[in-house]
Amino acid sequence: MNDFFKLTVDDQAIAHLQLTRPEQLNTMSPAFFPALRDAVRGLHDSGDARVLVISSTGKHFSAGMALDTFASQDAKLDTSNARARLNFQATLRQLMDCFTALDEARFPVLCAVQGGCIGGALDLAAACDMRYATAEAFFCVQEIQIGMTADLGVLQRLQQIIPAGLAREMAYTGERLSAERALAAGLVNAVLPDAEALLAHVMTVARQIAGKSPLAITGSKMALNHARDHGVADSLAQMCLLQSAIFDTEEMARAIMAWQLKKPGEFKPLAPIERVG
Structure with missing residues (x-):
């Protein structure tokens, strides 16, 4: 258990991680990051989940x-000397890794955004496979407003x-990207009228994914991620090894x-x- 979110897995192997601090606008303190990483990597290791939905509560x-x-003092943000700067780099790499866990998970991660997806939340959303939003949702790289460069992956992934x-x-501007513009730009896959409709839609997509072969879904994510980060020739060579x-x-x-019967397939979990260690 933690103070930031609750995590459940239903009988269809759909994991649901829901942020649960609406009174604090679901802000992220240092303890949030390892909690998220450990939850996602726990699902990755167990094989219990075929898809993960991340949603939230409250206005944003x-x-x-x-x-x-x-x-x-817990944030380890000292950059006053060379040794401190080396430690700063190590801490930052660890924080980055907490969102990379979403990208590396052997299941798709779907992000359901209502209201604001601000600063570090956009780093999180950008590390997911797909994003969906409510009509009033907005996205912004908030870090520029406080005089810092965003550093947890959004500039690399966005x-x-x-x-x-x-x-x-x-x-560069920190201006808000509306849900309508996010849809037109491809940041989100769909825009729904409100949070209830949003979660219902995302869960429908999640059920479609959960009904497919987890082996084929994982292979698809691995191939897509490799192709995103490499050239076509390298990705085709990787595909040969992966498919074999x-x-x-x-x-x-x-x-x-299952396809012929038009119903979810019955597959063994991964x-x-x-x-080790």
């Missing part, structure tokens, strides 16, 4: 990093999702039967992963 999805974090010029406009590792005619027979 998240207002990003809690401002008092920057005055906290221009892989939306046109580079728009990503730069957001990074996961090609399973029994799994395909189950999928074909095998648990045991971490």
Whole structure:
């Protein structure tokens, strides 16, 4: 248990991580990051989840990093000398890794955004596979407003999702991107009228994914991520190795039967992963 979110997994293997601090606008303090990382990597290792939905409560999805974090001794933000700067880099890499856990998870991650998705929350959303929003939602790179460069992945991921010029406009100005414009730019897959309709829509998509072969879904995510980060020739070579590792005619027979019967397939979960050490 933690103070930031609740996590459930239903009988369809849909995991739901819901931010639960609406009175604090679901802001992120230092303890949030390892809690999120451990929750996502726990699902990754167990094989219990076939898809993860991240949603929120209250008026806003998240207002990003809690401002008092920057005055906290726990944040390890000292850059006063060379040794301190090396430690700063190590701390920052660890924080980045907490959102990279979403990108590396062996299941798709769907993000449902209502209200503001601000600062560090956009770093989180950008690390997800797909994003969906309510009509009043907005997205902004808030860090520029407080005199810092966004540093948890949004600058690296955002221009892989939306046109580079728009990503730069957001990074340089801190202006809000409306849900309507986010949809037109491809940042979100759909816009729904309110939070209830949003979650219902995202859960429908999640059920579609959960009904497919988890082996094929994981392979698809691995191939898509590799192709995003590499050239076509390298990605095709990786695809040969990947497909030879996961090609399973029994799994395909189950999928074909489910498709013909127009119902979710009955597939074994992915095998648990045991971490060394």
